[in-house]
Amino acid sequence: MGKRVAVVGVGMTKQRSSRPDVNGQELINEAVRMALDDAGMTRRDIDAVVIGNMDHFEGINYVDTWSVDGSGALMKPIMKLTTGGTTGSTVAMAAYYHVASGLFDRVLAIGWEKNSESDTTGAIITAFDPFWDRPIFAGAVAGLALEATQYMHLTGATEEDAAYVAVRDRTHALNNPYAHLHINLTIDDVLKSPYLSWPVKMGDMCPRTDGACAVVFASENAAEDSPQKPAWVLGVADRHLWAYTSDPYVNQAIENGWWFPAMEWSARELYDKVGITDPLEQIDVAELYLPYSFAGLRYMEALGFCGRGEGPALVRSGATDMGGKCPVNPSGGPLCSNAIGATGLIRVAECAWQIQGRAGDRQVPEVKVALATGFGGCFWSDILLFGAEKPEKVRG
Amino acid sequence: MNEEKKQLITVESGEAEQPFRWSAGIYGSKFLTELRDNKRFVGIRCPRCGKVYMPPRRVCGPCFVELTELVPVSDEGGIITYTVVSFGFVDPATGKQKPVPYGYAAIKLDGADTYLLHFLDETDPAKIRVGARVKAVFEEERTGSMLDIRYFQLLERP
DSSP states (O other): OBOOEEEEEEEEOOOBSOOTTSOHHHHHHHHHHHHHHHHTOOGGGOOEEEEEOOHHHHTOOOHHHHTHHHHTOTTSOEEEEOBTBTHHHHHHHHHHHHHHTTSOSEEEEEEEEEGGGSOHHHHHHTTSOTTTTTTTOOHHHHHHHHHHHHHHHHHOOOHHHHHHHHHHHHHHHTTOTTOSOOOOOOHHHHHHSOEEEETEEGGGBOOOOEEEEEEEEEEHHHHHTSSSOOEEEEEEEEEOOOSSTTGGGOHHHHHTTOSSHHHHHHHHHHHHHHTOSOHHHHOOEEEOOOSBTTHHHHHHHHTTSSOTTOHHHHHHTTTTSTTSSSOBOTTOOTTTOOOHHHHHHHHHHHHHHHHHTOOGGGOOTTOOEEEEEEEETTTEEEEEEEESSOOSOBOO | OOHHHHTOOOOOOTTOOOOOOOOOHHHHHHHHHHHHHHOOEEEEEOTTTOOEESSOOSEETTTTEEOOEEEEEOSEEEEEEEEEEOSOOEETTTTEEOOOOEEEEEEEETTOSSOEEEEESOOOGGGOOTTOEEEEEEOSSOOSSGGGEEEEEESOOO
């Protein structure tokens, strides 16, 4: 049984295409200072720090050491994590584990990236096997395009279905001052945008972003002393599978009853732990790591919001728009800001703001339960649930 | 660019090289040697679930048992899913822009249960189908790399 934990402070930089005015440490510091102020803390109150990014996007290793002045981790326990696109959600989960263990009371989670400092696709390729993957792999864009083709083949979904997701998230971001992209897009604009990797077009894909995010996790006693309303962690789950870049398209998984095994498995485990039986009814808002538009169809199915192949109808119904039954990505999500190491943690930060009623023009009314996800590597999945009410117990 | 931004200094890493020396392992070496010398594909069978991994791996993840039985795999197969890459990016193996566009697919070779990502000899997505048959075309000069396969030739087009 774990201890009860809440998010009590959130900070993030405005997400931008390029931040040549700061180095990594300075960017991190902007988010950290905001999170500490938000939590009513100084760095002295922090017991430990968990930080993460993808080294190969900046070509500089060991952020845990060189950022200590900016992160506030000077002479404190710090651990660095890198798990691909899930990095931001993984640092959140690790910070949660620190506090839920009962060994730490206040832990700072930090995720950041300066994607402007390298060719993102080239850098992503270096995360994979040098013999089997790298000579052929074309990074996230083409890997996701293969997924999109397979999804359309299996379900009959169309490029127009995906464009609805692209337009929804871009429209939502117009309410988010922290978002990188503020663009008015129509379905037609998305469909007419140039192909990056058929069937994925410019309008379907996330941008490359510079940004940082910091979140303070606190134990029950510390949370109740906090100036902010605690956003309680109801539970977390994650699953990793697949070794090589060609593995996720394996039809055996689908033939064996899995649609997106890592996401379905973690969702199933988490919903069971928390008592979610009807996600669409019981979850009030979702901040999902949607790296491209087609994910906004298939993930709804993998997360149990609808049946297989029903993602397009769910999105077209407006149920995931602001004002719908379960708005998805009020912030605009990764389709509007994708500083990769920060992205999963921003989902957590946005869930906390939604629960605290502090999401400004993108606030969803009366949020009791909020869902955050991280996606990365070879179709890995992190899932976190947050609640307005303190949970009776926390199952690990 | 505004005046303030012009004064900010950035530096490029330039032509620096940092070579690595990676190990392909016993079975990976066997696979690449067969590809280079005989234009043949080799897989490996799991003694428990019977799945054939290609390229060969030493462990079956789901069964968590060691694999030892090498088996031949065909140079022909079918397309599982595909795309046509048209955006520019830096190939980290060469440091240069990858020439685009190119067809790109997950291919299930006959006799294998895993897939291979590789290039196709077609750049029009309207001419590629899930399930279409393909055959490997090899480079004349082979070095023991996945790039010894030039691309997979579509054997059927709609």
